[in-house]
Amino acid sequence: MHCLDFTEDITLRKLKAPVSQTKEENWPIMKERLRQLIHGALEDAFRAGALTSNEIPEIQIEVPANSEHGDFASNIAMVMARAEKKAPVLIAGLLVEALKGSELFMRVEVAGPGFINFTLTPSCWFEVLEQIHAQGPNYGTSNVGQGRRVQVEFVSANPTGPLHIGHGRGAAIGDAVSQLLAKVGYDVCREYYINDAGNQVVLLGRSILQRARELQGQQVDFPEDGYQGQYIYDIAKAFLNEQKDLTSLSEDEKIKLCIGFGVQYVLNWLTRDLEAFGVHFDNWYSEQSLYDNALVEKELAKLQDLGLTYEKEGALWFRTTDYGDDKDRVLVRSDGSPTYFASDVAYHMVKFERGFETLIDVWGADHHGYVPRMKAVLAGLGHAPEDLEILMIQMVNLLRAGKPVAMGKRSGEFVSLREVIDEVGRDACRFFFLMRRSDSQLDFDLELAKQKSAENPVYYVQYAHARVCSINRNAKELGVHLPENGKCATENLHLDEELAITKLLARYPDTVVGAALNYEPHRIVYYLQELASQFHSYYNRFRVLTDEVNESLGRLYLVNSVRIVLENALNLLGVTAPEQM
RNA sequence: GCGCCAGUAGCUCAGUUGGACAGAGCAGCGGCCUUCUAAGCCGUCGGUCGAGGGUUCGAAUCCUUCCUGGCGCGCCA
Helix, strand or coil: CCCCCHHHHHHCCCCCCCCCCCCCCHHHHHHHHHHHHHHHHHHHHHHHCCCCCCCCCCCCEECCCCHHHCCEEECHHHHHHHHHCCCHHHHHHHHHHHHCCCCCEEEEEEECCCEEEEEECHHHHHHHHHHHHHHHHHCCCCCCCCCCEEEEECCCCCCCCCCEHHHHHHHHHHHHHHHHHHHCCCEEEEEEEECCCCHHHHHHHHHHHHHHHHHCCCCCCCCCCCCCCCHHHHHHHHHHHHCCCCCCCCHHHHHHHHHHHHHHHHHHHHHHHHHHCCCCCCEEEEHHHHHHCCHHHHHHHHHHHCCCEEEECCEEEECHHHHCCCCCEEEECCCCCECHHHHHHHHHHHHHHCCCCEEEEEEEHHHHHHHHHHHHHHHHCCCCHHHEEEEEECCEEEEECCEECCCECCCCECCEHHHHHHHHCHHHHHHHHHCCCCCCCEEEEHHHHHCCCCCCHHHHHHHHHHHHHHHHHHHHHHCCCCCCCHHHHHCCCCCHHHHHHHHHHHCHHHHHHHHHHCCCCHHHHHHHHHHHHHHHHHHHHCCCCCCCHHHHHHHHHHHHHHHHHHHHHHHHCCCCCCCCC
16 A cells, blocks of 8 residues: 555644653643643542543643633543533533642633633742743753754755745745754754756856857857846856857857856855845755766666666656656656756655755745655655655745736846845845745735834834833943842732733743744744734833832843843844844 | 645734634724833724535534635656
């Protein structure tokens, strides 16, 4: 039985990660403590005969959406109702009576159809603030990844022209996913795959050569499918400056020279633009090197040995239909030349051989048709489907004040990533790319991204950080120093708003884990907006620095906890946390 | 024709992996600057979660059929 259901695999967007069981994170630990308490109460109930099923199902603890439902809630009574043949509310009532005693809780109660709601004491929560100050930049770090090696391959744009806006979204997401995974304890390698072999670069070489001839005043016919962009002239000019005499060379040799020059030229360009975007790679992997080192041959031979291929009409085929693809795919053409698929298969096989346990590919959504064959390759080689995760990045619609910006691909005149960065700035650009989940299309409004107003979510969040810094400057002038002793400081926090902010801060590490394991950086964006919103609201209602010294110290401690988390989260997304705006 | 992604408030989108009365921003309307940055805050209006059926204590979320939009179905990359 080879057949796999790929619709399942694709929607299964999870890393194989152990359930979070980290040591000092308040949040998971709190859930675990609750779980044990409930477990104990159930055992007691069985022993006393109050409950009879003698089976304890998985105990789910969740954070209710509505804070009126407490800090945590469990549905255990409803889950057990059937086996117990009792109303959920009855079972819940029984458990509540048993749990009421614990000093952790301010309240334990039955609610709704049979939920048990738990509310912890404030002092329990305020310990989180001490933890934030103690850990600083490391607050939010965890070890769910346990050092497992993950490779994230992203951007990987052909070295034949400038990066466009779509590559930018891929870059922002690939980088953020990498940072998230590193943050939760994976050993992450960021890689750029350079398609420097094959027709695309030959075409680049020919385009450059013809433009060079034009520049020398020769009459030429430009290749019909050549690269039309203006930038080819720039490359040709640079090429002419460097090459003295080509006359002795054959046409093929000339093209070859142009390819080498052009690819290097464009790569320098890509590196520079990505650098300007704050994205760097641990490794640049050349497709051509796969051929130069005979790795394509070697890996194809392995596939043949495994009986995964066959020959038909002079070509070599991969039997991908055995693993859920709708047709078999050609690896080597009838003229003996390998397809792009061949090197891509070899590349992915080599990735595993290099020791990566999980591979993440970030692709443009227009390549989604390619997913089944790539998954098929893995299945054929005995890998689990989730060893390769393919993130589809949907299109970006570039707008200017609500109106679409025209992008004519044919003429080669499209809006480049560089232009957008130059216009709206790196921070806004990154933030916007990460605002939506990657598999939904993104409207990117240049005017909005530039706007310095509340409508612009980037500024909204950054402003919150700058405001705390401003308070710190004022505090310094007043001679008020951030308390060393967090316990004393938090004893001065009494407001509901302060407790609510603290609970939100406590949720940060869990949010990071969730975002990382699901490859969803946008969750961090939403978290940031929520935190900034609560802070702005608090700031407007209450003064931090008042006549009351102890009160000021407590509040200063709190808002600086907010500042630390804002900075950590922004940095995770590659966005700066300004001290002044 | 087949496949993938989406369909939630006027617009752009979230929705903690099946939980409690469906949320936010923008737009609209009405308020707040001699006090730590108004790049901010507060209030108000707004939804048959594309439609039907199913699964169960419980569905925007899972299954199924249909409708609409985007993308993809090369011995191109």
